[in-house]
Amino acid sequence: ETGVTQTPRHLVMGMTNKKSLKCEQHLGHNAMYWYKQSAKKPLELMFVYNFKEQTENNSVPSRFSPECPNSSHLFLHLHTLQPEDSALYLCASSDHRANTGELFFGEGSRLTVL
Amino acid sequence: GESVGLHLPTLSVQEGDNSIINCAYSNSASDYFIWYKQESGKGPQFIIDIRSNMDKRQGQRVTVLLNKTVKHLSLQIAATQPGDSAVYFCAENSGGYQKVTFGTGTKLQVIP
Numbered sequence: 001e002t003g004v005t006q007t008p009r010h011l012v013m014g015m016t017n018k019k020s021l022k023c024e025q026h027l028g029h030n031a032m033y034w035y036k037q038s039a040k041k042p043l044e045l046m047f048v049y050n051f052k053e054q055t056e057n058n059s060v061p062s063r064f065s066p067e068c069p070n071s072s073h074l075f076l077h078l079h080t081l082q083p084e085d086s087a088l089y090l091c092a093s094s095d096h097r098a099n100t101g102e103l104f105f106g107e108g109s110r111l112t113v114l
Numbered sequence: 115g116e117s118v119g120l121h122l123p124t125l126s127v128q129e130g131d132n133s134i135i136n137c138a139y140s141n142s143a144s145d146y147f148i149w150y151k152q153e154s155g156k157g158p159q160f161i162i163d164i165r166s167n168m169d170k171r172q173g174q175r176v177t178v179l180l181n182k183t184v185k186h187l188s189l190q191i192a193a194t195q196p197g198d199s200a201v202y203f204c205a206e207n208s209g210g211y212q213k214v215t216f217g218t219g220t221k222l223q224v225i226p
Contacts, residue, residue, distance in 0.1 A: 048213070
């Protein structure tokens with residue numbers, strides 16, 4: 001148990017569907033992240049939120065839309081995705097006061113786009 | 115561009131032996147270097163980090179070595195156990211505000 005919970009753990013969707021991934025952290029952190037993990041590729045940073053404000057968008061296509069309503073919750077809204085978007089989407093949080101790079105990850109949401 | 119890379123994709127070690135996982139980095143401006151462990155079906159888990167002004171740091175059964183001259187980072191695991199089987203990622207924090215860049219990962223297989 002890492003203190004970061006992601007739902008759903010598995011999601012299958014068609015290219016015309018709209019779905020959302022949810023992340024919740026119980027660690028009192030104020031920074032939250034979305035990473036994408038594809039087979040044989042490094043983890044790719046997608047978005048960073050600090051105190052609910054987006055501070056990083058790593059050139060992510062607009063078919064991925066993040067939302068951070070408060071410091072404990074983070075969503076990733078998905079629409080008109082492509083098969084190459086199939087991957088493990090990882091949420092993480094960190095203490096904004098720490099600058100070491102220690103991230104606390106959830107177990108991920110495995111997304112398959114048909 | 116800046117990159118963090120791993121030398122070997124797979125490392126097999128006998129249970130009880132020591133493991134050494136290596137990593138090369140190219141961004142000299144990174145403040146921290148970090149090792150993460152990812153077990154099957156789980157997210158990455160922080161193991162240990164080292165600040166750029168240090169060359170060695172020890173944890174419980176793990177030691178991280180940093181050689182800034184050759185831009186090399188290594189993770190040593192003493193008395194490797196079956197539970198150490200996982201993918202290990204090196205990462206660097208160079209953005210000043212938790213902009214962590216990950217390498218491709220090395221899979222460690224422990225042979226009983």
